[in-house]
Amino acid sequence: MTLSAQIRDHHFDHILLNAAGVMCQTTEELDQIIETSNTGAVVTKSATTAPRPGNPKPRYHEMQDNLGTINSMGLPNEGFDYYLDYVLDKQNTTSKSIFFSIAGLTKQENIDMLHRLQDSNFNGLVELNLSCPNVPGKPQTAYDFEATQAILEEAFAFFTGDLGVKLPPYFDIVHFNQIAEVLNQFPLAFVNTINSIGNGLVIDPETDTVVIKPKGGFGGLGGTIVKATALANVRALRQRLNSSIKVIGTGGVTSGRDVYDLILCGADLIEIGSQLAIEGTPVFDRVTDELTAILKAKGYDNLNQVRGQLQIIE
Numbered sequence: 001m002t003l004s005a006q007i008r009d010h011h012f013d014h015i016l017l018n019a020a021g022v023m024c025q026t027t028e029e030l031d032q033i034i035e036t037s038n039t040g041a042v043v044t045k046s047a048t049t050a051p052r053p054g055n056p057k058p059r060y061h062e063m064q065d066n067l068g069t070i071n072s073m074g075l076p077n078e079g080f081d082y083y084l085d086y087v088l089d090k091q092n093t094t095s096k097s098i099f100f101s102i103a104g105l106t107k108q109e110n111i112d113m114l115h116r117l118q119d120s121n122f123n124g125l126v127e128l129n130l131s132c133p134n135v136p137g138k139p140q141t142a143y144d145f146e147a148t149q150a151i152l153e154e155a156f157a158f159f160t161g162d163l164g165v166k167l168p169p170y171f172d173i174v175h176f177n178q179i180a181e182v183l184n185q186f187p188l189a190f191v192n193t194i195n196s197i198g199n200g201l202v203i204d205p206e207t208d209t210v211v212i213k214p215k216g217g218f219g220g221l222g223g224t225i226v227k228a229t230a231l232a233n234v235r236a237l238r239q240r241l242n243s244s245i246k247v248i249g250t251g252g253v254t255s256g257r258d259v260y261d262l263i264l265c266g267a268d269l270i271e272i273g274s275q276l277a278i279e280g281t282p283v284f285d286r287v288t289d290e291l292t293a294i295l296k297a298k299g300y301d302n303l304n305q306v307r308g309q310l311q312i313i314e
């Protein structure tokens with residue numbers, strides 16, 4: 001069974017990888033993702049120029065009955081240089097692709113980091129995270145179409161590497177049209193959809209209290225409860241984006257069937273976030289086994305037979 005994929009010159013032996021933010025803050029965690037057999041790539045924790053401790057704890061919570069997760073990590077990361085050192089070293093010894101995720105707190109900070117990547121020997125992919133919901137006072141850039149257009153104009157004026165964007169979920173057909181119209185103007189290698197559903201609220205019924213401390217309990221939702229939103233965003237963007245822009249499907253993957261559904265909607269690669277946090281790296285083996293069983297049962301031997309083949313009711 002072939003579970004491979006391609007973005008530009010980057011070949012992926014396997015479609016699965018971690019979602020940015022989960023098991024990817026330290027070199028030890030990043031190594032673990034790379035060394036897991038059923039992953040095709042790794043993505044680094046979104047970096048800012050300087051290291052950040054992130055928001056006060058508790059800042060992550062798993063809902064009962066595997067409904068999903070809520071987080072307000074607040075962009076804790078080891079700083080741009082830490083990840084640049086890691087990827088420059090690692091790209092010489094691993095055959096897996098590396099996504100370098102950046103999430104500057106201002107447009108200028110993102111542009112500065114992109115300049116540094118452009119001037120470096122990094123030969124992987126760069127993911128510009130325009131959708132972090134958890135930094136107090138900072139809106140999610142990709143909900144502002146003009147700001148998104150402006151940062152991409154500035155970035156592509158000099159950046160020649162393989163660049164993609166991490167998007168927040170959209171909930172309106174007009175918004176799907178508007179973001180696609182912006183993105184189609186640029187030579188993006190990929191879009192990654194979705195980041196967590198921003199600013200949900202979870203309550204502990206025993207104590208009548210929120211479950212995370214930052215922002216009065218508001219945080220990004222992930223896991224099972226976001227699957228339908230992830231499917232819709234992958235589908236809607238695949239239908240609207242230029243075929244040269246690949247789509248990474250992220251959100252609500254807990255099983256092989258979830259991966260299969262995202263591929264039906266047109267996803268090229270699949271990232272696992274919440275369930276990786278819950279289950280650890282064995283999730284990649286289990287989900288791969290489940291996906292392979294589904295493909296076999298349906299008589300498929302590669303993912304191109306499935307990708308984008310979602311049926312609608314006429």
Ligand code: RRO
Pocket residue numbers: 021046071072073074075076103129131132133134135195196220
């Ligand atoms: O660190 C976070 O709070 C965080 C980020 Br940068 C993000 O992009 N998405 C998310 O759910 N949490």
